[in-house]
Amino acid sequence: MTSAVPIGVAARETGIKVPTIRYYEKIGLLPPPPRTPRNRRSFDDCDLRRLKFIRHARGLGFEIDSIRALLLLQDNPDQSCIAADQIACARLTEVEQRISSLAALKIELERMIAGCKRGHVRQCRVIQVLADHSQCQNLRH
Amino acid sequence: MTSAVPIGVAARETGIKVPTIRYYEKIGLLPPPPRTPRNRRSFDDCDLRRLKFIRHARGLGFEIDSIRALLLLQDNPDQSCIAADQIACARLTEVEQRISSLAALKIELERMIAGCKRGHVRQCRVIQVLADHSQCQNLRH
DNA sequence: CTACATCCTCTAGCAACTAGAGGAGCAAGA
DNA sequence: TCTTGCTCCTCTAGTTGCTAGAGGATGTAG
Numbered sequence: 001m002t003s004a005v006p007i008g009v010a011a012r013e014t015g016i017k018v019p020t021i022r023y024y025e026k027i028g029l030l031p032p033p034p035r036t037p038r039n040r041r042s043f044d045d046c047d048l049r050r051l052k053f054i055r056h057a058r059g060l061g062f063e064i065d066s067i068r069a070l071l072l073l074q075d076n077p078d079q080s081c082i083a084a085d086q087i088a089c090a091r092l093t094e095v096e097q098r099i100s101s102l103a104a105l106k107i108e109l110e111r112m113i114a115g116c117k118r119g120h121v122r123q124c125r126v127i128q129v130l131a132d133h134s135q136c137q138n139l140r141h
Numbered sequence: 142m143t144s145a146v147p148i149g150v151a152a153r154e155t156g157i158k159v160p161t162i163r164y165y166e167k168i169g170l171l172p173p174p175p176r177t178p179r180n181r182r183s184f185d186d187c188d189l190r191r192l193k194f195i196r197h198a199r200g201l202g203f204e205i206d207s208i209r210a211l212l213l214l215q216d217n218p219d220q221s222c223i224a225a226d227q228i229a230c231a232r233l234t235e236v237e238q239r240i241s242s243l244a245a246l247k248i249e250l251e252r253m254i255a256g257c258k259r260g261h262v263r264q265c266r267v268i269q270v271l272a273d274h275s276q277c278q279n280l281r282h
Numbered sequence: 283c284t285a286c287a288t289c290c291t292c293t294a295g296c297a298a299c300t301a302g303a304g305g306a307g308c309a310a311g312a
Numbered sequence: 313t314c315t316t317g318c319t320c321c322t323c324t325a326g327t328t329g330c331t332a333g334a335g336g337a338t339g340t341a342g
Contacts, residue, residue: 006289007289008287020330038339041290053271060246060271063328063329073262078263080261081259081261081264087267088250088254092247092251102239102243106236106240109201110233113233118223120219120222121218121219121222121225124214126211130198131190131194148319149318158299159319160300164298164299168298179307181321199298204298205298
């Protein structure tokens with residue numbers, strides 16, 4: 001009903017910036033929408049749904065290639081969804097690893113900052129720890 | 142004593158790849174080392190320490206510009222170290238924010254995956270949630 | 283009639299590297 | 313002697329996911 005909106009409206013509705021929408025079209029995430037006689041892109045509800053899907057997935061940190069795979073699955077609803085599950089699981093693993101490595105960094109940074117007496121650089125614990133990795137508790141980085 | 146090593150050895154000692162060391166020189170993080178008569182870079186202990194400092198800071202997620210500032214402080218040990226402290230604190234805040242947003246993503250991904258019955262894409266919860274943001278508990282992303 | 287908004291295309295830039303082309307010098311082995 | 317292999321050099325272009333800007337067309341409002 002409301003279909004056929006220009007790119008600016010599509011951007012407002014989906015929260016994706018205008019150049020980014022064009023970029024998604026260029027890399028083939030979004031099928032090229034039809035053009036008006038004045039050569040303007042004209043997006044329908046289906047395009048908007050697709051754009052929202054992309055935005056949501058990007059918000060969850062999925063890479064463009066994963067999103068491409070997820071969209072392909074969405075386009076073929078009779079397929080098994082094991083692939084979608086795998087992509088989501090892989091992303092979950094990534095997120096878990098990232099969280100644990102950031103947690104370690106947090107501890108290191110806190111130790112650094114706590115040790116700093118706010119005097120001269122010569123005695124600054126932040127600089128000292130950076131200069132000498134062996135002063136780190138956590139050896140993973 | 143052991144000074145004056147070529148770039149390959151410097152790379153091995155510091156754990157930074159050869160092209161990356163050249164890159165750091167190019168962007169001015171590392172002063173251009175002297176060359177041998179055969180035009181080879183020759184790194185001394187001071188360069189190696191600086192490279193290790195950079196590697197450690199990169200490992201902690203500091204951006205190049207922050208590292209530039211930290212190195213400048215290290216080069217002037219009589220200055221106050223408040224600036225170093227501020228850079229570290231800013232990084233800590235970033236890390237904390239990143240952790241909490243990743244924690245939210247983790248919950249969302251887990252909910253998604255738990256809801257998936259591994260049947261057809263048509264009923265796949267992963268795809269459904271991506272397609273409809275309102276099904277998300279967490280509205281931050 | 284002019285200002286403003288919206289759209290179009292195309293190119294170039296960001297961070298922080300990484301990969302590859304194309305070339306040189308030197309030592310050890312066949 | 314020749315070849316293989318290692319290290320080094322410079323330079324350019326690619327990566328990811330956009331973002332910014334140039335330069336131009338068209339429509340509407342005042």
